[in-house]
Amino acid sequence: MDTRQWRDTIAAAQDGDRRALDELVEGWLPLVYNIVGRALNGHADVDDVVQETMLRAVGNLGSLRDPDSFRSWLVAIAMRQIRDRARRRTSAPLDESAAREASDFAELTVLRLQLEGQRREVAEAVRWLDDEDRQLLSLWWLEVAGELTRRELAAAVGISRQHAAVRVQRMKERLETSRGIVRALDGACPDLRELTGRWDGRPDSVWRKRLARHIRGCGYCGDTRESVVPAERLLVGIALVPVPVGFTLSLALGSKTAAAATVASVSWSAKLMGALTQPVVAATAGATIVAGGAYVVTQAPDAPAPRVTVSPTAASTHRAPSVAATPPASPSPSPSPSVTPTKSALYGSVVDAVDRAPDPDTPPGALPHRPETGITSTGGAHAVLNHRGDAVTLTGKGYVLVRWQISPQYRAGSLVPPSWTGLKGRLFHVASGGGRRMDDPVSATDSTATGMGDSTVGYAVLPAGTQQMWQNEYFYVDGSVTLTVNERGADYGLGVFPSTWDAAEKDITTGPDQGAKRYGLVRDTGGDDTPVPQYATRSTPADPATVPQESRVAAP
Numbered sequence: 001m002d003t004r005q006w007r008d009t010i011a012a013a014q015d016g017d018r019r020a021l022d023e024l025v026e027g028w029l030p031l032v033y034n035i036v037g038r039a040l041n042g043h044a045d046v047d048d049v050v051q052e053t054m055l056r057a058v059g060n061l062g063s064l065r066d067p068d069s070f071r072s073w074l075v076a077i078a079m080r081q082i083r084d085r086a087r088r089r090t091s092a093p094l095d096e097s098a099a100r101e102a103s104d105f106a107e108l109t110v111l112r113l114q115l116e117g118q119r120r121e122v123a124e125a126v127r128w129l130d131d132e133d134r135q136l137l138s139l140w141w142l143e144v145a146g147e148l149t150r151r152e153l154a155a156a157v158g159i160s161r162q163h164a165a166v167r168v169q170r171m172k173e174r175l176e177t178s179r180g181i182v183r184a185l186d187g188a189c190p191d192l193r194e195l196t197g198r199w200d201g202r203p204d205s206v207w208r209k210r211l212a213r214h215i216r217g218c219g220y221c222g223d224t225r226e227s228v229v230p231a232e233r234l235l236v237g238i239a240l241v242p243v244p245v246g247f248t249l250s251l252a253l254g255s256k257t258a259a260a261a262t263v264a265s266v267s268w269s270a271k272l273m274g275a276l277t278q279p280v281v282a283a284t285a286g287a288t289i290v291a292g293g294a295y296v297v298t299q300a301p302d303a304p305a306p307r308v309t310v311s312p313t314a315a316s317t318h319r320a321p322s323v324a325a326t327p328p329a330s331p332s333p334s335p336s337p338s339v340t341p342t343k344s345a346l347y348g349s350v351v352d353a354v355d356r357a358p359d360p361d362t363p364p365g366a367l368p369h370r371p372e373t374g375i376t377s378t379g380g381a382h383a384v385l386n387h388r389g390d391a392v393t394l395t396g397k398g399y400v401l402v403r404w405q406i407s408p409q410y411r412a413g414s415l416v417p418p419s420w421t422g423l424k425g426r427l428f429h430v431a432s433g434g435g436r437r438m439d440d441p442v443s444a445t446d447s448t449a450t451g452m453g454d455s456t457v458g459y460a461v462l463p464a465g466t467q468q469m470w471q472n473e474y475f476y477v478d479g480s481v482t483l484t485v486n487e488r489g490a491d492y493g494l495g496v497f498p499s500t501w502d503a504a505e506k507d508i509t510t511g512p513d514q515g516a517k518r519y520g521l522v523r524d525t526g527g528d529d530t531p532v533p534q535y536a537t538r539s540t541p542a543d544p545a546t547v548p549q550e551s552r553v554a555a556p
Contacts, residue, residue, distance in 0.1 A: 010067040021061075025054060031071075031147060032078050033243050037105040038138035039082045041126065046105075049085050053078045072152040075139070079156045082135055118229050121182050124381055127203040128178035133171045140168050174208075175231055181211045184221040185382065186495070190407060192221055193493065197386060201379070347528035348554035351536075352429055352467040357437055360518035364508050367431055367501065368526035370476050372398040375498035383496040385418075391484040391544075392496050393422075394477050399430070399504055402473045402483070403495035404438055406451060412458030414489035417466060419547040420536035425479015426555070429533045430524035433507035434471025435516025460490035465549060467534055470521070474504040475533065486545035 006027070012020035029050075036049045056077050064073055105126070129137060139156055142148045148156075154164035184192055195214055199207055215221045358364075377383055377400075379392035394400055406415070420427060436442075438451035446454055451471070453459035462468065485494060508520025524530045537551040 006070060007067045010061075010064070010070050014062055014064070021058070025058070028071075028074060029054065030243055031142070032074065035075065035078050035138045035142065036082060038126065038141060039079075039131075039135040040085075041105050041134055045085055049078075049081050053081045056081070071148070072155050075148065075152060075156040079135070079139075079158075118179075120381075121179050122175070122231050124182045125175055125178035127380075128181055128208045129171070129174060130205055133174055136167055136171050137175065140171065172231060176228075177212050178208065179228070179231070180215050180221075181208060182382070184211065184215050184218075185384065187221060189218060189220040190409065191218060193386065193405070193407070196384070201384060346554055347426060348532055348552055350529050350531050351550040351552075352523075352531045352534045353550075354465060354467055357439075357468075358518070358521055360512050363511065363519050364431070364522040367505050367508065367522050368524050369501045370399075370430075370478075370524075372501060374398050375400055375477060377496065377498050379496055381498060384493065385483075385485045385496065386493040388485060388487040390494075391482050393480065393482045394496075394498070395480040396498075397478045398476070399499040399501055400475045400477055401495075401497040401499040401503070402475065403434070403497070404451075404469050404471055404473070405493040405495065406438060406453075406460050407491040407493070408453030408460050409457050411489070411491035412453050412460055415460045415462055415492060416486040416488045416545055417462070417535050418483055418485050418494060419544040420481050420483055420533055421544050421547060422540040423479065423481045423536060423538045423553055425477070425481075426528075427479070427481050427532060427536060427553070428476040428524065428530040429473065430476045430530060431474040431504050431508050431520060431522050432470035432472065433474065433504065433510070433520035435510060435520075436518060437468055437470045439468055440517045460492065463549065472507055472520075474499065474507075476524070476530075481536075482540075484544040488545065 006024070009020045009023050009027075013024045032053050033046075033050055036053065037046050040046050040049065053074075057074055060077075064070060126134060126137065136157065139148060139153045143150060143153050150161055150164065153168075154161045157164060157167070159167065185196070192211075192214060195211070373396060375394055375396040375398040377392055377394050379385075383392040385392065436451065440450060441447070442451055443449035443454075448455040450459075452461075483494070483496060485492075508522060510516050511519045532553055534549050535547045535551070536553050537547050538553055541547060
């Protein structure tokens with residue numbers, strides 16, 4: 001964002017032009033929101049700090065001598081407010097209700113910009129940085145994106161450019177360490193799982209150092225199978241996170257400028273929020289809303305999903321495979337396939353049942369694209385559920401990835417599946433991926449070894465009639481539901497990630513020729529006859545493990 005383009009607007013706003021002040025606040029609010037949001041990692045104080053920053057900027061606008069320096073001046077004000085907030089903050093922790101209400105800025109970045117792969121990894125790694133590093137990152141992020149210069153970054157922090165270079169380099173090193181932690185937690189290292197059994201799931205410097213030590217000495221966690229792209233190159237492709245719908249400013253000052261600010265606060269919020277809450281118009285025109293540098297691609301949230309009728313085990317021409325050698329067949333017997341549901345079936349009357357594993361070289365059918373407005377999770381962007389009673393509540397409209405990790409080497413035997421309780425709205429089991437089912441072979445030397453165990457340690461055994469899970473299972477939530485681990489026999493863990501249609505589609509279309517055991521499986525028909533996962537209910541039982549295998553969850 002070039003300040004020179006704003007010279008006339010700034011000058012007019014200094015002279016009391018209400019429309020110019022309106023444009024100024026609207027245009028620069030996203031930059032301030034992103035700086036404060038990343039520096040405070042979405043703490044509940046973000047709104048207050050943004051408000052105070054804009055209040056001081058508007059109130060002191062007349063003292064700005066050079067309009068070309070407006071950006072560095074505004075950023076410096078934001079950083080002072082961030083530091084003042086840190087000094088004022090008491091040592092007492094937030095109460096639980098405030099902690100639940102605080103939005104994690106890393107999670108917002110992932111969800112609102114639909115980040116995938118290593119860009120998502122960088123956003124999630126921010127959680128592991130200390131406050132000082134996170135403040136510096138909030139500026140460096142904008143520097144590499146072309147929104148700030150190094151001179152402006154140094155001025156905002158109050159240090160020389162040479163000192164800023166040293167500080168940025170040290171922060172980048174800790175960011176790379178944090179990226180390694182995110183990758184490792186996303187894996188299946190049994191030693192790491194044992195280590196994190198005592199971790200409460202909250203990133204901090206102590207656990208960052210502890211996990212970093214493990215990764216440096218672990219051949220499994222330290223094995224990076226894909227080239228790691230430098231953070232600078234990844235950040236360049238990440239746009240500003242849009243100002244949230246419903247965010248408002250109240251700039252009451254009591255002067256000539258105050259009058260303009262009050263009108264402006266109503267005007268810009270009406271324009272910006274009006275645009276963001278009318279996606280039908282933007283989608284119809286194929287438009288992308290530009291709000292002060294925040295690029296928001298919109299779509300109609302309630303647009304009808306495409307009707308694609310696909311049998312779960314049917315072949316498809318969705319993508320032509322380049323077939324490599326066929327992997328060995330699963331040693332476990334394949335159950336008979338489930339009955340294909342009728343199109344007239346009402347929601348909730350079709351529940352997941354045992355089905356036959358598709359041929360490894362059979363590409364899946366097309367995955368219907370259901371409306372997405374984002375999923376919020378009480379466990380954040382990466383919830384790790386390792387123990388009986390661990391739970392996460394998912395709310396919104398969009399896709400969720402549940403990743404299975406079964407550990408028969410610790411405890412084999414009967415497996416009590418997780419349950420979905422307190423369902424409000426609708427829940428579908430839309431696809432399976434990860435390159436393999438859990439009963440697929442996992443060893444080239446031991447023909448008895450599958451993801452469920454081997455002849456030496458024993459096997460995790462599902463209750464009769466339970467749907468065999470894949471490494472990655474994708475669900476679609478439209479409402480709210482709680483997923484709970486009911487581990488009482490075989491040892492298992494779940495990773496729960498708010499996801500996207502793009503991520504699911506990419507996962508399930510990864511075939512054997514790309515290193516996976518098999519293509520994925522599409523279960524979504526595009527309608528209400530898409531299967532509902534087993535062990536789902538609208539009730540909230542005292543013991544989630546008592547949920548029946550095939551609950552009926554038809555809309556009330």
